[in-house]
Amino acid sequence: MLYLQVVHGFTGATSFLFTEYQYVGIFMVAFAILIFLFLGSVEGFSTKSQPCTYDKSKLCKPALATALFSTVSFLLGAITSVLSGFLGMKIATYANARTTLEARKGVGKAFITAFRSGAVMGFLLAANGLLVLYITINLFKLYYGDDWEGLFEAITGYGLGGSSMALFGRVGGGIYTKAADVGADLVGKVERNIPEDDPRNPAVSHICPFHFPLSPSYFEKQNDLKMGAFPSIC
Numbered sequence: 001m002l003y004l005q006v007v008h009g010f011t012g013a014t015s016f017l018f019t020e021y022q023y024v025g026i027f028m029v030a031f032a033i034l035i036f037l038f039l040g041s042v043e044g045f046s047t048k049s050q051p052c053t054y055d056k057s058k059l060c061k062p063a064l065a066t067a068l069f070s071t072v073s074f075l076l077g078a079i080t081s082v083l084s085g086f087l088g089m090k091i092a093t094y095a096n097a098r099t100t101l102e103a104r105k106g107v108g109k110a111f112i113t114a115f116r117s118g119a120v121m122g123f124l125l126a127a128n129g130l131l132v133l134y135i136t137i138n139l140f141k142l143y144y145g146d147d148w149e150g151l152f153e154a155i156t157g158y159g160l161g162g163s164s165m166a167l168f169g170r171v172g173g174g175i176y177t178k179a180a181d182v183g184a185d186l187v188g189k190v191e192r193n194i195p196e197d198d199p200r201n202p203a204v205s206h207i208c209p210f211h212f213p214l215s216p217s218y219f220e221k222q223n224d225l226k227m228g229a230f231p232s233i234c
Contacts, residue, residue, distance in 0.1 A: 013089050020172045028078045032071050040067035061150040069140055069154035077161025080132045085169045088121045133158055
């Protein structure tokens with residue numbers, strides 16, 4: 001029964017992410033076009049090498065190249081952030097189910113499972129960012145060569161892309177969980193006459209990546225859990 005609830009929860013979370021990413025994708029493309037136009041227009045979309053800012057004796061790559069590579073790095077950062085968000089949601093969903101099972105053995109085991117799951121998500125995000133950044137720098141260096149000024153200017157778009165997508169995920173996720181919060185409270189009040197945020201309402205676990213719109217008595221019978229045991233570990 002718990003496995004089916006996890007599958008349904010992950011399906012709902014995935015549906016939310018894909019819907020959000022559709023709108024985020026529009027922003028990502030539009031902002032990438034703006035980056036290319038603004039950076040390229042600095043020198044009138046010049047294709048000629050320009051004197052470097054910090055060393056006038058050297059020639060740096062043209063503004064058009066910087067605009068193009070900055071746009072590419074922005075898109076790479078955005079895609080990396082989106083991928084990390086999806087993987088984090090998947091890990092959190094299944095990790096929450098394991099934490100639920102471990103909570104029946106004690107708070108200590110539940111805490112260890114939850115802590116390790118959070119560590120996996122944290123290291124995964126950092127590892128993805130560093131790996132893609134390392135590959136991007138080495139690929140860009142094939143073109144820029146010793147032009148470190150142009151290389152670092154082009155790679156700055158990577159952080160902007162990742163931060164932009166993370167901002168959308170944080171704001172959108174907050175709205176999503178708040179909607180789940182309101183829905184859970186309304187269902188509890190109407191069906192079972194349970195006060196707001198009462199631990200006897202299993203749907204209070206909306207803070208987790210998934211929530212269960214089931215009545216407390218049904219949840220108890222199906223999972224052999226005491227009232228409030230599930231929400232308390234989320």
